[in-house]
Amino acid sequence: MGNCNSCPSKNNCNSQATCTIENNPNNKIGKIIGVMSGKGGVGKSTVTALIAKKLNKMGYKVGILDADITGPSIPRLMGVRNGKAYQGQNGIIPVENSNGIKVMSINLMTDDESQPVVWRGPMVGNVVKQFYGDVLWGEVDYLLIDMPPGTGDVALTVMQSIPISGIVMVSVPQDLVSMIVSKAVNMATMMKINVLGVVENMSYIQCPDCDKKIKLFDGVETEKFLKGMELDLLGELPMTREIVDITHNGVEEISDELDSTLSKIVNKIK
Numbered sequence: 001m002g003n004c005n006s007c008p009s010k011n012n013c014n015s016q017a018t019c020t021i022e023n024n025p026n027n028k029i030g031k032i033i034g035v036m037s038g039k040g041g042v043g044k045s046t047v048t049a050l051i052a053k054k055l056n057k058m059g060y061k062v063g064i065l066d067a068d069i070t071g072p073s074i075p076r077l078m079g080v081r082n083g084k085a086y087q088g089q090n091g092i093i094p095v096e097n098s099n100g101i102k103v104m105s106i107n108l109m110t111d112d113e114s115q116p117v118v119w120r121g122p123m124v125g126n127v128v129k130q131f132y133g134d135v136l137w138g139e140v141d142y143l144l145i146d147m148p149p150g151t152g153d154v155a156l157t158v159m160q161s162i163p164i165s166g167i168v169m170v171s172v173p174q175d176l177v178s179m180i181v182s183k184a185v186n187m188a189t190m191m192k193i194n195v196l197g198v199v200e201n202m203s204y205i206q207c208p209d210c211d212k213k214i215k216l217f218d219g220v221e222t223e224k225f226l227k228g229m230e231l232d233l234l235g236e237l238p239m240t241r242e243i244v245d246i247t248h249n250g251v252e253e254i255s256d257e258l259d260s261t262l263s264k265i266v267n268k269i270k
Contacts, residue, residue: 021133021161024091030141031165038180040149043201044170046247048146049077053251054262056099060141065131066105067158068148069124075107079250085109091136104131121153128154132162151187159191166196173217196269203236235265
């Protein structure tokens with residue numbers, strides 16, 4: 001059932017109805033993990049792609065539902081920007097990348113990825129529901145949902161309509177100890193969805209000469225904030241040329257150092 005206590009339509013909808021989307025009967029989906037951020041520009045989609053790559057490398061079957069309808073970047077990050085999803089006999093067929101990761105995004109259903117999606121909230125929400133309920137995901141161990149930034153309509157739709165196992169919050173150091181992250185965490189808590197923890201992106205730079213980690217922001221405040229919000233720090237991703245290249249060119253090979261960090265993150269959420 002949906003989380004009716006937090007629904008704006010509580011007591012005004014059909015009491016026999018449920019907010020939860022009926023999934024395609026041909027699907028067998030294991031854990032569903034939402035990846036969320038308080039605002040844009042913090043690398044949420046990149047973190048989603050990296051987690052998917054790591055889970056796939058560990059032998060799990062993985063899918064990514066790109067719920068960021070107005071700012072989709074998952075196809076580029078997963079190397080399928082020229083792919084096309086299509087209607088099959090038993091549902092919409094997602095695109096698979098070279099590693100077998102299944103991807104569904106609005107950009108995989110349009111002729112020109114640069115054209116804007118000028119839709120109102122309810123229409124965007126309905127598309128996200130279709131991406132979950134009408135897509136032939138088949139058998140996947142993990143379905144990652146790359147959610148749009150903030151706490152708007154689509155985030156509410158996802159949390160109310162899809163049986164999410166937990167949320168991974170992505171932030172950058174200067175925003176972590178702020179109301180931006182607090183709002184997103186409190187929204188998940190209000191919807192009775194478990195926040196698995198926080199990934200701090202752009203956490204530090206590494207000195208090329210002495211290999212020392214250089215943090216630009218005060219880690220003490222971060223620790224206090226996490227403790228006060230009862231959140232786990234899943235991992236810290238550095239600001240490196242490798243991650244910048246991933247942002248521009250997609251996820252291909254991952255260095256041993258980055259792979260080690262991703263292992264720690266994934267082992268805490270799987």
